[in-house]
Amino acid sequence: MYDFAYQKPASVADAVKLLATGPEAKVIAGGQTFIPVLKQRLNKPSSVVDLAGLGLSGISVSGNTLTIGAMTTHATVARSAEVKKAIPGLAMLASWIGDNQVRHRGTIGGSLANNDPSACYPAAVLALGAVVKTNKRAIKADDFFQGMFTTALEPDEIITAVEFPLPVEKSAYEKFRQPASRYAMVGVFVAKGPAGVRVAVTGAGQNGVFRVPEMEAALAKSWSADAIAGVKVSPEGLNSDIHGSAAYRAHLITVMARRAVAAAG
Amino acid sequence: MPFEGIGASVKRREDGRFLAGRGRYVDDMNRPGQVYAYIRRSDRPHARIKHIDIAAAAAAPGVIAVYTGADMAADGIGGLPCGWQIHNKDGSPMAEPLHPVLAIGKVRHVGDPIAVVIAETKTQAKDAAELLVIDLEDLPGLADIRAATAAGAPLVHDDVPGNVCYDWHIGDKDAVDAAFARAKHVVKLDLVNNRLIPNAMEPRAALGECDVAGHYTLSTTSQNPHVIRLLMGAFVLHIPEHKLRVIAPDVGGGFGSKIYHYAEEAIVTWAAGKLRRPVKWTAERSESFMSDAHGRDHVSHAEMAVDESGHFLALRVSTLANMGAYLSTFAPSVPTYLYATLLAGVYKTPAIYAEVKAIFTNTVPVDAYRGAGRPEAAFLLERLVDAVAHDTGIDRVALRRANFIPADAYPYQTPVALQYDSGNHEMTLAEALKAADYAGFPARRAEAARRGKLRGIGISTYLEACGIAPSQVAGALGARAGLYEVANIRVHPTGSVTVFTGAHSHGQGHETTMAQLVADQLGVPLDQVDVVHGDTGEIPFGMGTYGSRSLAVGGSAMVKAMDKIIAKGKRIAAHLMEAAVEDIEFKDGAFRVTGTDKAKALAEISLAAYVPHNYPIEELEPGLEETAFYDPKNFTYPGGCHVCEVEIDPETGVTKVVNFVAVDDVGRVINPMIVEGQVQGGVAQGIGQALLEGAAYDANGQLLSGSFMDYTMPRADNLPNITVGTEITLCTHNPLGSKGCGEVGAIGSPPAVINAVVDALKEYGVRHLDMPATAEKIWSIIQANRPKMAAE
């Protein structure tokens, strides 16, 4: 990696100030995406601002909201009693991200800010109609994801937390792993909650996470795996690479969605 | 004291230091004044080098030197040598184009080294390498062997027409043609053996040093330090042996990829001489993907002539083998003497003819990788036998039995040069079928079907050849090196023993197995024996470790050296006990006068040998240390039966290996636990090849699977519990009776897996599919055949 200045501020306000010092200042959370990028010299930040000292980690339920701090690791989400109780599919999703080491470093904020088209969390956040809170504003999931590796975040904006509306009646995630990286080749999160019935797909789309309205309509009528078995997803706009053609991914979306609905009970 | 001799599952002595992080690898070595090399490589598959401007890089902070191919040429350095020469059908030698250490004129594969930057720190070297201005003019590239042999294909080397390295053959073509003419069935099969990227856990590294007197030391991640010393010293850098020491310390896995003499070894040694500072290079993982020799990569057509009762009459094979962009050290031998000679397998097929064309492409050089040629042969043959069963309707087990070379037919001369010494294929087959509960399979298939899963079972009855030998024959067949092994056994004055072996351990557990062998034979406790390997400054000239040879060849050299120790010890004992030499026997670590209770322990004899006060000094030299070189009379021929059971999810195409049984005949076993570990690891690699792994290039030669994000290494959860058994026959021509176990797992397993997958898919009309049998491939087959099934 290239040399950079390292800073570890103690407040969000200070972190934002440090980010404003240069266009090439970047924040680091768990580093599970950012450090490999630095090692491959694909990014040359002037300074790196570590979010670890901001107190952004933690999970709480108050009223009809489950709040997960941006710096909460996947491992913490996976084993959280609150998450398991309120949104079991979310805990399941977190438990399947990467490996044990990755889960103990990687964070929900980092995953969302990065918006890797094959990352898992975007599917849950979109399907559950969550709200991404930043130092500046609250961004609805529907507005947050703007294509592969692209989000609504501005350069000096830091995710502070993610709010999931409760009660969630049903939730589950099914993941078809890309065999080498084990990221989602096709990940489907199904949910029934305050945001309605939603089916969100990650891994498959060229533009990142997306919803499948036909499945949502079918499930709204009847929440069962059979209800969507006949829904065929078009390969149009889906990824195609050495691990899977667009047609294969399209097929897997229906299979994973069915399995997710079955798992959600 | 627990039994620790031959046959005991002693825990590996080396694991303590490995598990505690105390191993000492090349990258752990640091020298005063050391500088770092970073190699700028081609990111293009094929391009002309128009100009290289080093000025900015050379002026960057910390930079000590920047060298290109021109600088090496100016020092009289030519190319990297190839250690094996194949001759064409017409007797002319193979094409052997220059393999420059640093590219000259052209780059020919992604990863081809162009320039080296040497700086005070690794980061400075890497920073400066980015400042090199390399003006490349892209040329059309090639990755696929078939495309490379098409008319008008671009040339990888301007001086190699048609990209053909050699066009070779073996066997009696006329006899084969005649047999095909009278065959009842002719069964044909086209197969691809997928290209693999080895990925040893430790990336390659090299540290070159040169002292004031002009003595060089190269520490390198090698499986055979003496071979590197010879190749690099004599053929590349022109440093005489007495001024060049090569050390291969702890090495974290090789699987063949660390046999070869690589450019980086020559670069750091040469640069250390020029700069008179130690120069270190350590590969980054992404460099490993594009610079470690790859494995396999064959495209073959095979035909079996079969009579009405299912006997094989003749086999005809034609294979295209990808050499990559240059000839790696032993590349030419792999698709010829380690592949086509194995095409008889365990069958008494009377006539065999094989043609092999080796082809250059714009890809990383291909060379031996765990199994080296024998996995390609076993895959072809064991798939073809299943295809014969499929086409003729004969049961695949019965078909194999009908064609086995019977146990009483050994020694057996095959029609493709090899003479097998021993084996019993019925024995390993029967044991494997039992262990896999083959008879109970239909019930398991029915049960899986009730769960909506497709279950299949596959077997492979393979044979392979280890400890490539003998030197004279190999020499006549193109080898440019000897194939013996050496051992020096030093009994110290008080009876402890140091064994110096030319073999090299990089995961095999030699420090344990070899110590067990010597402790057992000399009758001393295991902790009194140490094994030294990997340093040309300490060990005699040996050939290293590859082809599962270390015990069969290296261990045999130890037996010969111990015979000499014992013979000398008897003479000393006879003197001390005033008996005739003929009356002395050596047993349980003591020399005894037969028929009496007079005895002297080995330690008493060794003390007398080094403190020769009462010693037959007129007839015998003092000391108790012997060296033996052992040149095997033949290969050894391990074989066995692997049974694989898979379950396929028809909705996704995902295959799960649900059971795997390997029953192998590896000859005499010294340490059963280590043998089991070797087989387990080999099977893991074989399952990886069959289901997951495959180097992906685009048509032009751009590497698409250049990291673990895209290259699927098998992981623990891809593997079943592997049941390993051994049922042995002894090798008849070496003193140990051992055959070798390092590669059997990777050789026998891929066809067993694919045969199981094909079996699972048989209702879909599947007769063959190529590796890796990925989920998408299987799903596509199921999709394509669904309408057919529905129509039936």
Ligand SMILES: Cc1cc2nc3c(=O)[nH]c(=O)nc-3n(C[C@H](O)[C@H](O)[C@H](O)COP(=O)(O)OP(=O)(O)OC[C@H]3O[C@@H](n4cnc5c(N)ncnc54)[C@H](O)[C@@H]3O)c2cc1C
């Ligand atoms: C081996 C491996 C396997 C993996 N497998 C999976 C998988 O199966 N599924 C999956 O979803 N992911 C997977 N990941 C990615 C993992 O989930 C990462 O944790 C995640 O992509 C990034 O989170 P992080 O906290 O590490 O962020 P970092 O790497 O630190 O940062 C990522 C990016 O987000 C920015 N950023 C981080 N935090 C914030 C914030 N609070 N506000 C604004 N910007 C921010 C950074 O500036 C950077 O650009 C894997 C990673 C590895 C290494």
